[in-house]
Amino acid sequence: MERYRIVFSGSGGQGVITSAIILAEAAVLHENLTAVQSQVYGAEARGGSTRSDVIISDSEIYFPKVTQPNVLVCLTQEAYNKFSGIIRPGGLLITDAKYVEITKKVDARQREIPMYEAVMEKIGKPIVFNICMLGVFIGMTELVKPESVMSVLERRIPKGFLELNRHALQLGMDLTEGVRR
Amino acid sequence: MERYRIVFSGSGGQGVITSAIILAEAAVLHENLTAVQSQVYGAEARGGSTRSDVIISDSEIYFPKVTQPNVLVCLTQEAYNKFSGIIRPGGLLITDAKYVEITKKVDARQREIPMYEAVMEKIGKPIVFNICMLGVFIGMTELVKPESVMSVLERRIPKGFLELNRHALQLGMDLTEGVRR
Numbered sequence: 001m002e003r004y005r006i007v008f009s010g011s012g013g014q015g016v017i018t019s020a021i022i023l024a025e026a027a028v029l030h031e032n033l034t035a036v037q038s039q040v041y042g043a044e045a046r047g048g049s050t051r052s053d054v055i056i057s058d059s060e061i062y063f064p065k066v067t068q069p070n071v072l073v074c075l076t077q078e079a080y081n082k083f084s085g086i087i088r089p090g091g092l093l094i095t096d097a098k099y100v101e102i103t104k105k106v107d108a109r110q111r112e113i114p115m116y117e118a119v120m121e122k123i124g125k126p127i128v129f130n131i132c133m134l135g136v137f138i139g140m141t142e143l144v145k146p147e148s149v150m151s152v153l154e155r156r157i158p159k160g161f162l163e164l165n166r167h168a169l170q171l172g173m174d175l176t177e178g179v180r181r
Numbered sequence: 182m183e184r185y186r187i188v189f190s191g192s193g194g195q196g197v198i199t200s201a202i203i204l205a206e207a208a209v210l211h212e213n214l215t216a217v218q219s220q221v222y223g224a225e226a227r228g229g230s231t232r233s234d235v236i237i238s239d240s241e242i243y244f245p246k247v248t249q250p251n252v253l254v255c256l257t258q259e260a261y262n263k264f265s266g267i268i269r270p271g272g273l274l275i276t277d278a279k280y281v282e283i284t285k286k287v288d289a290r291q292r293e294i295p296m297y298e299a300v301m302e303k304i305g306k307p308i309v310f311n312i313c314m315l316g317v318f319i320g321m322t323e324l325v326k327p328e329s330v331m332s333v334l335e336r337r338i339p340k341g342f343l344e345l346n347r348h349a350l351q352l353g354m355d356l357t358e359g360v361r362r
């Protein structure tokens with residue numbers, strides 16, 4: 001398989017680290033893949049941008065840092081401004097349609113998806129924004145199956161919240177229908 | 182400052198990843214340090230061992246992987262069996278006194294701390310085991326201040342759970358009183 005180098009970015013509190021960990025666990029525990037997941041904190045964390053990296057492969061991963069992601073998700077303008085330049089040529093850049101205004105041309109497929117708007121309209125709970133984002137991610141990449149994500153969530157969150165999360169994941173996948181990959 | 186290379190290890194569900202993220206955020210957001218936090222998932226994650234790495238420094242960190250930790254915490258026998266061999270000579274090995282039986286001599290200070298027992302006796306809620314472990318860690322290393330950890334927790338968890346976590350953190354610090362560093 002192609003090695004996936006993924007960066008999820010946004011602001012603190014949007015849950016990008018959690019979604020990266022869920023993705024890595026889904027790949028490793030339920031799809032027999034290997035994953036490395038990391039956060040590099042520095043001046044930018046103090047500035048309010050959060051960045052979370054995941055590498056997923058079917059073979060061993062020796063160097064855990066993502067320098068050029070082939071998939072980059074930006075949930076805020078600040079994250080977009082900071083990270084859109086690092087995308088791998090020919091990669092996939094996914095941005096939230098409400099929070100991010102596209103200001104530059106990059107050598108990548110750019111897809112603006114109304115994630116936040118859909119979550120607020122259809123579910124009304126911003127806490128699952130990151131799970132909707134994960135749904136968009138797997139809808140666009142088909143890197144892991146939604147059932148694998150749900151299996152991880154079943155271990156991690158209280159039963160009463162599972163349906164909410166399943167809804168958000170499905171919503172994200174639905175948002176990618178008809179969107180060019 | 183000395184560069185800290187830290188590995189927290191245990192089984193899935195003990196919260197070692199969460200405690201590593203909290204530690205990294207405390208160092209970066211409240212102590213002006215730099216941190217890298219990562220999980221390498223592979224066959225061992227499927228076997229049930231979880232390992233979470235943190236590097237903390239006052240200068241930039243280029244290579245995010247910990248090969249020889251100078252502080253290693255093991256919360257289960259399986260984690261101890263798997264990881265105790267990687268400790269840096271002269272490092273600090275902290276184990277849970279109930280879950281881990283020390284079976285090897287390593288070139289490190291070994292400290293068996295009754296974390297789980299104390300949490301169950303004094304608090305009765307295993308969910309804060311990882312926060313008690315963090316209290317032990319900062320009690321032994323003084324790497325970050327407890328207030329920095331509490332500031333991170335204030336942003337991350339509902340208000341109603343703060344006191345419980347504060348109690349667990351303090352309990353961990355208390356457990357290190359009189360223990361040789």
